[in-house]
Amino acid sequence: MKIIACYSNKGGVGKTAAAVNLAYAYAQSGARTLLCDLDPQGASSFYFRVKPSKKLKDTQFFEDVDRFARAIRGSDYENLDILPANLTFRDFDVFLSRMKNSRSRLKKALKAVDGDYDVIILDCPPNISSLSEAVFKAADRVVVPVIPTTLSERSFEQLFAFFKESGLKTAKLLAFFSMVQGRKTLHGETMARLRDSYGKLFLTTELPFSTDVEKMGVHREPALCFAKTRPAGRAYLALFDEVNAHVSVGKTAVRAKGSP
Amino acid sequence: MTAEVSHSFLLDGAVEWSEIATALGDLRLEFDTEDTSLAFCMLDCHDQLLRKSGRVLLEFDDSLTMLAAGTPPQRQATAEAARFPADLPEGPVKRLTEATFPLRCFLAMASGTLHRNSLRVVDEEAKTHLRGEILTVGSDAGHVTLVTLSPLRGYTRAPVRLGAALLAHGAGPLEAEHIFTTLAPNVPRYLAKPKMRFSGHETAFDVAVETIRNYIAVARANEAGVIGDLDTEFLHDYRVALRKVRSVLSLFKGVFGSVQTAELKAAFSDLMAPTGRVRDLDVYLMDRAAYDELVPEQLRPGLSVMFDAFAAERDGAQAKLVKHLKSKGYQKKISALEEQFAHPDGFVRGEAGGLSAEVYARKLVWKSYRKICKIAAHIGDDTVDEDVHELRIACKKFRYLLEFFAPLFPGKSAKRLIKRMKALQDTLGVFNDCSVQKDSLATFMSTHPAVTGARGLEAAQSIGALIAILDQRQRAERARVMTYFDQFYSAETRAEIKTLCQRKGAAA
Known part of the structure; x- marks a missing residue:
């Protein structure tokens, strides 16, 4: 099981859109996928029409394995489940370590409901303080959308520095440029500078600024559903391919799909 | 929840x-x-x-x-x-x-x-x-x-x-x-072991006829599958059904007249004869992976010489079997037998035919059990293999009788006894299989044309190793026989069989 965290220490950069479309793309590829909506605004859940769980507001939740398993909701798409968490993150590291430990009660509870996942995507809230380092530690990769502007550049530098200071592996970071507008010279220059400084940490995929991403809120479904062949859809697919090349959920997914 | x-x-x-x-x-x-x-x-x-x-x-x-x-x-x-x-x-x-x-x-x-x-x-x-x-x-x-x-x-x-x-x-x-x-209203139900119901008022003859009639039907229900070579179990069930018929004929002594019995035995034996080789080969080929597991890896190519020969032989044997089953001769014979058992009035009955089935069943089961006791009296860890074979056959007959007569015995008493024999019979079965396989592998090695030349030598080495392993396995099973026998032959079992057989003052 792989854990991919979608994270940005700056809001409104396309983080939830990336999480939602990545989760959808994984599920479509045959991987059993769980999208955890950890952002208190519940945007991921909103996109999938799943209501935030009232039951899961208290911290006791993480102690109670069965309640956790029961809170998971099937999305309208095959292989894709949602955890509409809407909660605080005091015990988030405990939760993640339990997810990873195959002998934990949580893992067993998920198995019992046939919910042993190939990949878990975390839609994280946009600040470092409330998320412990343990989340970054537990995640196999941290996908970070970066708008090619000076402010976003600064945010990414801060995140990178935080990783360094905390002794986290910076190689886990998978940044990509989000809301890119080709006509803006500033965007072009910022991207060139960041690619120069951080090299491989930036994926080649560039998510264009697109109304299709905004329309997700109207359609209430991933852009990959209704705009698969349009620039945004194609970019999300390319993003999925690139992320997956680093995480390689592929093997498990193929097995899950049931090839002879 | x-x-x-x-x-x-x-x-x-x-x-x-x-x-x-x-x-x-x-x-x-x-x-x-x-x-x-x-x-x-x-x-x-x-x-x-x-x-x-x-x-x-x-x-x-x-x-x-x-x-x-x-x-x-x-x-x-x-x-x-x-x-x-x-x-x-x-x-x-x-x-x-x-x-x-x-x-x-x-x-x-x-x-x-x-x-x-x-x-x-x-x-x-x-x-x-x-x-x-x-x-x-x-x-x-x-x-x-x-x-x-x-x-x-x-x-x-x-x-x-x-x-x-x-x-x-x-x-x-x-x-x-x-x-x-x-x-699918026209697809008949199929039971390899048909459930029989007896009221208790039947004669031994009635039970024999009903049992045989049922098993002929089972055999016939498998003919198409054998001809189509759909899977190995059609032939297996076909053979088991005919074997059951033959067991009834040999175990239900005196139910049919002696000449009648001999004629029927010969008829069913003729039906079964052309099926043996295909089944033997099926068993080998099904167990191919298991055999390969038994020998070290370098000896496996040698075994494939044998398995390839078996596979080729099976093609021929199966074709012959299909021809046999489709032949007018076979169809005529089996239809005639079917007809005879559907209208059993024409049979010559033996002296035991008119006995109450229940009394007869107790008598036979008791006799069969006494036979096991007799063998048991002189069996031990150092008994020769022949005596173990004798025990195996006696146990098998005992189980068949219990199976045939199960509906006549109260509740699930017969079933319980059959269950209690299972471990012993399994061990005796493996013991016998090893013995039979050793012999047939040895025959294959000394007579089959595939075992000649350089590849033949390779094959002979592999088969030799396999025979040695089977011999060890046979000994291991042999060593278990006494343990399982003692488990079966407990005071409790003995008491149960006694109660089963000696109700209403049945023969002892």
Whole structure:
């Protein structure tokens, strides 16, 4: 099981859109996928029409394995489940370590409901303080959308520095440029500078600024559903391919799909 | 925990969906307007083990759907030309069928056209809570309408409400038996061990005739499968059925006149003779992987010389067997026997034929048991193999008698005794198999043309190693015989057999 965290220490950069479309793309590829909506605004859940769980507001939740398993909701798409968490993150590291430990009660509870996942995507809230380092530690990769502007550049530098200071592996970071507008010279220059400084940490995929991403809120479904062949859809697919090349959920997914 | 929810329903006649929609409260029922018409097959194995376990397996739209009351429908992809469970791609249907009938092939029990409609139960935000399918399945013989529900994880209200509404509006739980008899009324039930019911007033002759008649029917039910070479179990069941017939003839002494008995024995022995070689080869070929496991890797190529020879020989033997079964001679013989046992008045009866079956059964079982006791009296760890074989045969006869007469004995007493013998019989069986295989491998090695030249030498080495391993295994089983025998031959068993046989002052 792989854990991919979608994270940005700056809001409104396309983080939830990336999480939602990545989760959808994984599920479509045959991987059993769980999208955890950890952002208190519940945007991921909103996109999938799943209501935030009232039951899961208290911290006791993480102690109670069965309640956790029961809170998971099937999305309208095959292989894709949602955890509409809407909660605080005091015990988030405990939760993640339990997810990873195959002998934990949580893992067993998920198995019992046939919910042993190939990949878990975390839609994280946009600040470092409330998320412990343990989340970054537990995640196999941290996908970070970066708008090619000076402010976003600064945010990414801060995140990178935080990783360094905390002794986290910076190689886990998978940044990509989000809301890119080709006509803006500033965007072009910022991207060139960041690619120069951080090299491989930036994926080649560039998510264009697109109304299709905004329309997700109207359609209430991933852009990959209704705009698969349009620039945004194609970019999300390319993003999925690139992320997956680093995480390689592929093997498990193929097995899950049931090839002879 | 949530209450048990049904996932599959059977509709008899039309259902008012508008009324059902009303019963869903704040949830909404939506239908896919698209009505898909597809070809379907209802699959099972020859033993109809799915039917017996309350399951229905439908193949349509390149997928397999397993339905059963109380569990969500299970679906997986099928594979072109998948004949056996093992041929299927990984999935829930493969897992279940492979565990249930690993050796049997799928058979189409019914086929025809299926109409599929999809339904969804959604909330006010159009989020799906439940998906469903309405399948109208029709064969030449009749049609059934099935509703299957696939709840989405975490949504429990929708399936409970829709399930209750369906039941309240004329739907019933899914009944595999009803579906089977509607779609495939002409497919007879099949039991390799037919269940017999006796009132207790029968004569020994009646029981013998009824048992033989039933087993002839079992043999005949397997003919087509043997001819089609569908799977190995058709021939196996065919042979077991005829062997049972022959056991009745030899164990039920004095029921038929002696000349009559000899004639019948010869007739059934003739029927069975052409089947032996194919079965022997089947057993070898089925166990090929297990044999390979027994010898070290470098000796495996040598074994394939033998297995290839067996496979080639089987082709020839099977062709001969098919010719035999299709021949007018065979058809005439077996039909005549069938006819004779359907109208048994023409048989010459023996002196024991008129005895009460119950009295006769007790007498025979007791006698057979005494025989085991006699052998047991002088058997020990150092007894020669011949005596172990003798014990095996005595035990086998005892078990057959218990099986034949089981319906005449009170409750499950006969079954209980059979069960108690199982470990002993299994060990004796393996002991005997090793012995038979050793002999036949040795014969193969010394006589078969494949065992010549350089490859022949390789083969001989491998077969030699295999014989040595089988010999060790035989000894190991031999060492277990006494332990299992003592377990079976307990004071409790003895007392039970005594009670069974000596009621109403039966012969001792």
